[in-house]
Amino acid sequence: MSRKRVAVLISGRGSNMAALIDAAKAADFPAEIALVVSNVPNAAGLAAAAKAGIATATIDHTAFGKDRAAFERALHDVLLQNRIDLVCLAGFMRLLTPWFVGQWPNRMLNIHPALLPAFKGLDTHARALAAGVKLHGASVHIVVPEMDSGPIIAQGAVPVREDDTEAALAARVLAVEHRLYPLALRLVAEGRVTVEGGRCRIAGQPEPDTALLVPPDGA
Numbered sequence: 001m002s003r004k005r006v007a008v009l010i011s012g013r014g015s016n017m018a019a020l021i022d023a024a025k026a027a028d029f030p031a032e033i034a035l036v037v038s039n040v041p042n043a044a045g046l047a048a049a050a051k052a053g054i055a056t057a058t059i060d061h062t063a064f065g066k067d068r069a070a071f072e073r074a075l076h077d078v079l080l081q082n083r084i085d086l087v088c089l090a091g092f093m094r095l096l097t098p099w100f101v102g103q104w105p106n107r108m109l110n111i112h113p114a115l116l117p118a119f120k121g122l123d124t125h126a127r128a129l130a131a132g133v134k135l136h137g138a139s140v141h142i143v144v145p146e147m148d149s150g151p152i153i154a155q156g157a158v159p160v161r162e163d164d165t166e167a168a169l170a171a172r173v174l175a176v177e178h179r180l181y182p183l184a185l186r187l188v189a190e191g192r193v194t195v196e197g198g199r200c201r202i203a204g205q206p207e208p209d210t211a212l213l214v215p216p217d218g219a
């Protein structure tokens, strides 16, 4: 089977993008990172992508003023020109219209730093700390028009520690993100993810039965 051509959309440092680029170096990875697009000129991730030999493009949304549709048409054109099969949002800080999302049905993924549907939106780590949850984490989901709401492909959980700071918790979650996004992209690129009734079904994956207890019992 030919490798799926993936575009990664970023706005910033691009550490998830880098994790996807690294994973796709493996000969048996079913996708290649064909393009990295940033809406922010000089985003740190652009330089990292170029250094890794990946084609990059910048589509500065500010150049389109309030015309969100024109920005998205420009973005869509670049994706078509590059014969992209799958789109991965990785810290891409633009809301997308239903039109754009509709161009990529079940073919656009996003990573969110929380165990969805908890803590949609921004400042997830601070909100998790304030809520006093004992488990936090990250989710990769299929993008639908409503923000952070699509069918969940994969999730990774981490314990929240008594003495956690926002930065410490964010770093613990980020390490999980870097494992989770390649895993989720692999499943989608292999055609093992089907969406039924708003839920993702994953074919041919062992079902884990281990529980993560916080605090652990018997400690």
Ligand code: GRF
Binding pocket: 010, 012, 013, 014, 015, 016, 017, 090, 091, 092, 111, 112, 113, 174, 177
């Ligand atoms: C990540 O925490 C991701 O989950 C969120 O934005 C952050 C992007 O970080 N959507 P990076 O640019 O991938 O380093």
